[in-house]
Amino acid sequence: MPILQPIGRAFLGFLEVAGRLTVFAGTGVSHCVRPPIYPRLILRQMVEIGYYSLPVVGLTAIFTGMVLALQSYTGFARFSAESAIPNVVVVSITRELGPVLAGLMVTGRIAAAMAAEIGTMRVTEQIDALDTLATNPFKYLVAPRLIAGVTMLPILVLVADAIGVFGGYVVSIFKLGFNPGNYIKNTMDFVETMDVVSGLVKAGVFGFLITLMGCYHGYNSKGGAQGVGTATTNAVVSASMLIFCFNYFITEIFFAR
Amino acid sequence: MTETVPKIRMRGLCKAFGDKVVLDGLDLDVGQSESVVVIGGSGTGKSVMLKCILGLLHPEAGSIQVDGEEVVGLHGQDLERVRRKFGMLFQNAALFDSMPVWENVAFGLVQGQAVPRNEAKEIALAKLAAVGLGMNVGELWPAELSGGMRKRVGLARAIATTPEIIFFDEPTTGLDPIMGDVINDLIVKCVRELGATALSITHDMASARKIADRIAMLYEGKIIWAGPTAEVDRSGNPYVEQFIHGNAEGPIEMEVRAL
Numbered sequence: 001m002p003i004l005q006p007i008g009r010a011f012l013g014f015l016e017v018a019g020r021l022t023v024f025a026g027t028g029v030s031h032c033v034r035p036p037i038y039p040r041l042i043l044r045q046m047v048e049i050g051y052y053s054l055p056v057v058g059l060t061a062i063f064t065g066m067v068l069a070l071q072s073y074t075g076f077a078r079f080s081a082e083s084a085i086p087n088v089v090v091v092s093i094t095r096e097l098g099p100v101l102a103g104l105m106v107t108g109r110i111a112a113a114m115a116a117e118i119g120t121m122r123v124t125e126q127i128d129a130l131d132t133l134a135t136n137p138f139k140y141l142v143a144p145r146l147i148a149g150v151t152m153l154p155i156l157v158l159v160a161d162a163i164g165v166f167g168g169y170v171v172s173i174f175k176l177g178f179n180p181g182n183y184i185k186n187t188m189d190f191v192e193t194m195d196v197v198s199g200l201v202k203a204g205v206f207g208f209l210i211t212l213m214g215c216y217h218g219y220n221s222k223g224g225a226q227g228v229g230t231a232t233t234n235a236v237v238s239a240s241m242l243i244f245c246f247n248y249f250i251t252e253i254f255f256a257r
Numbered sequence: 258m259t260e261t262v263p264k265i266r267m268r269g270l271c272k273a274f275g276d277k278v279v280l281d282g283l284d285l286d287v288g289q290s291e292s293v294v295v296i297g298g299s300g301t302g303k304s305v306m307l308k309c310i311l312g313l314l315h316p317e318a319g320s321i322q323v324d325g326e327e328v329v330g331l332h333g334q335d336l337e338r339v340r341r342k343f344g345m346l347f348q349n350a351a352l353f354d355s356m357p358v359w360e361n362v363a364f365g366l367v368q369g370q371a372v373p374r375n376e377a378k379e380i381a382l383a384k385l386a387a388v389g390l391g392m393n394v395g396e397l398w399p400a401e402l403s404g405g406m407r408k409r410v411g412l413a414r415a416i417a418t419t420p421e422i423i424f425f426d427e428p429t430t431g432l433d434p435i436m437g438d439v440i441n442d443l444i445v446k447c448v449r450e451l452g453a454t455a456l457s458i459t460h461d462m463a464s465a466r467k468i469a470d471r472i473a474m475l476y477e478g479k480i481i482w483a484g485p486t487a488e489v490d491r492s493g494n495p496y497v498e499q500f501i502h503g504n505a506e507g508p509i510e511m512e513v514r515a516l
Contacts, residue, residue: 128347129345129353131312132340134337134341134365134368135364
């Protein structure tokens with residue numbers, strides 16, 4: 001049946017990629033915990049992921065908080081429910097928008113850069129050279145990136161949470177005429193520890209996914225400049241998709257009753 | 258070392274990528290402290306052979322022994338231990354462009370043998386001097402080097418760990434004839450000084466004649482002729498004759514599609 005053939009082929013292809021990715025992730029994680037560990041490389045990646053992403057993530061967060069306050073106001077004012085704005089802002093930012101938007105921005109910066117760098121190393125035989133110099137590429141390239149991703153994303157998201165709430169505050173106070181004291185009090189009353197914690201757990205998972213996709217696609221790229229380009233695109237697209245997908249399931253674990 | 262145990266022994270090596278058979282029962286011995294050059298056209302699987310020995314590719318069938326130890330199927334610590342015997346000069350040098358030249362040369366010492374960094378730097382600079390590059394080159398970045406300099410840095414990196422076996426992947430490709438000859442001289446000198454075993458692949462006959470004790474020709478996944486360098490001109494093998502004279506006419510038919 002020629003109609004069923006493409007479906008079967010696509011499904012087998014999907015299983016193959018899923019299996020390969022799982023093995024890759026397992027190998028990468030196992031090298032994170034087995035010596036030798038390279039502190040210098042981990043630190044360098046932490047600076048790259050954490051420090052240099054701050055401006056991008058901060059700007060994203062502040063404008064998101066600002067627009068959130070403004071949009072909620074135009075909607076809620078109709079029902080005289082303006083007092084719910086601090087609640088809406090802080091819960092949306094900490095639970096969803098902080099981790100997801102920070103994750104997507106870091107994907108754009110980091111997954112792409114990692115796929116391009118490791119991909120270029122692959123096609124110029126630098127990864128083979130690592131092997132011949134008795135250095136495991138997983139240990140040297142993949143593990144430091146995974147560690148840095150998992151540790152740095154939650155910190156970035158914590159900063160994004162604060163900046164995002166601040167964005168909402170600025171618009172509410174200076175544009176919508178809220179009382180600053182009340183706004184802060186409302187925010188602190190509404191926000192629960194679980195809101196922030198769930199966001200940070202998401203961030204850790206996203207950090208893993210972003211760096212994993214960057215490394216996986218870079219590591220398996222082939223065929224010169226075009227192959228590296230494809231790897232970069234695939235890394236960004238797949239990391240973004242996985243972020244949305246995992247975001248739903250983590251939310252379900254935390255908040256579905 | 259006894260002559261009965263060659264440094265590298267390959268038997269019946271087979272490797273295919275999908276439907277494309279690259280190595281088809283390759284047999285080759287490389288003796289202790291011998292320099293063997295494998296010649297053959299582009300895409301005949303010369304690089305694949307080297308990568309199989311290093312464990313970067315896994316052959317479908319056949320055996321590879323290094324010092325009498327089977328290396329096909331090794332992994333983890335055992336594979337790393339065997340790899341420490343090797344140094345390799347890659348075709349495009351494959352220098353790490355995220356670090357300066359001296360760190361490239363010192364990489365195998367620092368990562369593989371846990372030599373302290375300042376000590377490794379001294380060794381690296383000495384190795385750079387051995388390939389005719391000054392102190393100042395050590396601080397440059399790989400992107401700042403010319404093709405010939407990259408090859409020399411690659412050579413310095415390959416010899417830095419004083420390996421027992423060195424692989425040269427197309428050492429003169431992409432260089433002008435004079436620089437090619439400089440590299441050939443350096444290879445001969447370095448291999449002799451280290452007393453290392455060398456296995457090179459090339460399609461540059463001038464280079465092969467210069468660095469080889471023995472030449473082997475790879476064609477369609479098999480070694481079709483092997484013998485001392487001096488005998489390559491009277492091999493009596495039509496394939497070898499065609500190759501060393503670079504004739505388009507002969508038993509080797511290039512797959513050229515008519516326009």
